[in-house]
Amino acid sequence: MFDKVEAFYRPANVREALRLLQSGKGQARVVAGGTDVVVDGDDSVRFLIDITHAGLSYIRRRGTASVIGATTTMAELEASPQIQSLAGGLLCKAAHSCGSMPIRNLATLGGNMANGSPAADMATPLLVLDAAVVMADAKGRRRLPLAEYLGNARSNRYARSLVVEIVIPDPPRGKGCRWSFQKLGRTAVDISLVNVSAGLHLDSRGRVKWVRIALGSVAPAPMRAPGAEQRMTGRILDQALLAEIGAEVAREVSPISDARASAEYRREICSVLTRRALEECSAPAGCSL
Amino acid sequence: MFGSRGVFAMKTMELHLTVNGQSLNWSIAPGELLLDVLRRQGYFGVKRGCEKGECGACAVLVDGKPINSCLMFAAQAEGRHVLTIEGVAIDGKLDPVQEAFLDHGAVQCGFCTPGMVISAKALLDRRPDPTEDEVREALAGHLCRCTGYLKPVEAVLAAASKRKNRARRVKPLTEVSR
Numbered sequence A: 001m002f003d004k005v006e007a008f009y010r011p012a013n014v015r016e017a018l019r020l021l022q023s024g025k026g027q028a029r030v031v032a033g034g035t036d037v038v039v040d041g042d043d044s045v046r047f048l049i050d051i052t053h054a055g056l057s058y059i060r061r062r063g064t065a066s067v068i069g070a071t072t073t074m075a076e077l078e079a080s081p082q083i084q085s086l087a088g089g090l091l092c093k094a095a096h097s098c099g100s101m102p103i104r105n106l107a108t109l110g111g112n113m114a115n116g117s118p119a120a121d122m123a124t125p126l127l128v129l130d131a132a133v134v135m136a137d138a139k140g141r142r143r144l145p146l147a148e149y150l151g152n153a154r155s156n157r158y159a160r161s162l163v164v165e166i167v168i169p170d171p172p173r174g175k176g177c178r179w180s181f182q183k184l185g186r187t188a189v190d191i192s193l194v195n196v197s198a199g200l201h202l203d204s205r206g207r208v209k210w211v212r213i214a215l216g217s218v219a220p221a222p223m224r225a226p227g228a229e230q231r232m233t234g235r236i237l238d239q240a241l242l243a244e245i246g247a248e249v250a251r252e253v254s255p256i257s258d259a260r261a262s263a264e265y266r267r268e269i270c271s272v273l274t275r276r277a278l279e280e281c282s283a284p285a286g287c288s289l
Numbered sequence B: 001m002f003g004s005r006g007v008f009a010m011k012t013m014e015l016h017l018t019v020n021g022q023s024l025n026w027s028i029a030p031g032e033l034l035l036d037v038l039r040r041q042g043y044f045g046v047k048r049g050c051e052k053g054e055c056g057a058c059a060v061l062v063d064g065k066p067i068n069s070c071l072m073f074a075a076q077a078e079g080r081h082v083l084t085i086e087g088v089a090i091d092g093k094l095d096p097v098q099e100a101f102l103d104h105g106a107v108q109c110g111f112c113t114p115g116m117v118i119s120a121k122a123l124l125d126r127r128p129d130p131t132e133d134e135v136r137e138a139l140a141g142h143l144c145r146c147t148g149y150l151k152p153v154e155a156v157l158a159a160a161s162k163r164k165n166r167a168r169r170v171k172p173l174t175e176v177s178r
């Protein structure tokens, strides 16, 4: 593996990293935690560019948003008081589910997005939080909605770009706001068969004011469930509505069968986990995140 | 992996790092993994298992944190402190975690043991008084095909209370000296 690698670079900033990526002419690979790069074991790689020294490990506030640098690890996210207090700790719970401790000490948020896996566990909570991705390439920086980025992450559209940071606008907060992350994996430290994130804001009369539902590992990229969200808005969340929404998400997803699970099973699990997520969000004691 | 297709084609680079307190300077291939380099240098306590991050047999501490050395490029260890199982005992005296693994029969073939001990040590350094859940959580990335998980969990909890008792025994003294 990696026998053809001629050079290992440790650029000290984004500009240098981009220059190296450009001059690698498609044979360079960005490495952050390396947990996907190494397992992929792409034999054609000739240059490795380690971006963990490029100044992208940070968790900050900027205006009314939280900003997370691309090379921030899952372990750092879990331990951050700022992330613990954002959306009831939704991102901490998701980061905590990303493999074992030795994996979470390496795995980065940017790598999780850039790898473009439909099962990436950080994608659904970030979709629920209306996150955006800041990209950098030779022409400069630009910001795009996470859903748009994820839809193209596996194409080579961003091959000469870096994910710089993830921006999370402050979500609705207050008594009626609840959050949930649900994941079903083979073991506690495995990637998801299906994962579901939800955010729910109920008004004082218990009607749905705002809702987000996102599902992972059930379509080519992690996705929102707009049909289900629309059906819920303005209604009281009771058992009948839960059943209706469970059925609706099962219609909206397009899972495949693979070594981990069949498409039919995944579709069923979408309903179950979505109901569980909404139940957790609407439980009187609140979200137990 | 190293040199099997002719060393002449392989570019090399320098790696400066500290392993078990010893400052070292190695020549590596830029695409080599930390696991391969450590084993080539004789740290055979770092086990080669799945090579996919699943089993934890290759775990070492880098700057005090457990990582899977099969997933880290050796070049990423530049300037960092690596602790392998060979460096856990000090002057021939076993670490309380190692003693507890022996006392509790948590070792059979021993293949998973270095990784488990390394992760357990990192946990106890960070949280001297962990709950059983925290111990299970810390060992979750380590597969054992012989002993199972009950004995290792017991051993880590026992090591924690032993370290605590030791600390308690010296506590009055430190209080007096303040």
Ligand SMILES: Cc1cc2nc3c(=O)[nH]c(=O)nc-3n(C[C@H](O)[C@H](O)[C@H](O)COP(=O)(O)OP(=O)(O)OC[C@H]3O[C@@H](n4cnc5c(N)ncnc54)[C@H](O)[C@@H]3O)c2cc1C
Pocket (backbone or CB within 6 Å): A029, A030, A031, A032, A033, A034, A035, A036, A037, A038, A039, A051, A070, A071, A097, A098, A099, A100, A103, A106, A107, A108, A109, A110, A111, A112, A113, A114, A115, A119, A120, A121, A122, A161, A162, A163, A164, A189, A190, A191, A192, B052, B053, B054
């Ligand atoms: C045993 C094991 C268990 C795992 N469990 C989970 C799990 O439960 N949930 C989950 O979601 N994932 C899991 N993963 C997958 C992986 O750990 C995550 O996707 C991780 O977040 C990847 O981050 P990384 O920094 O290691 O990425 P890397 O491997 O360094 O990079 C991944 C890809 O993204 C590119 N890249 C990285 N950073 C950037 C950037 N800033 N800009 C542009 N491109 C970039 C790389 O070139 C590469 O193509 C697991 C992996 C293993 C080996």
Ligand code: FES
Pocket (backbone or CB within 6 Å): B047, B048, B049, B050, B051, B052, B053, B054, B055, B056, B057, B058, B059, B068, B069, B070, B071
């Ligand atoms: S050999 Fe590294 S985790 Fe299995």
Ligand code: FES
Pocket (backbone or CB within 6 Å): B106, B107, B108, B109, B110, B111, B112, B113, B143, B144, B145, B146, B147, B148
């Ligand atoms: S003791 Fe043999 S694998 Fe754990």
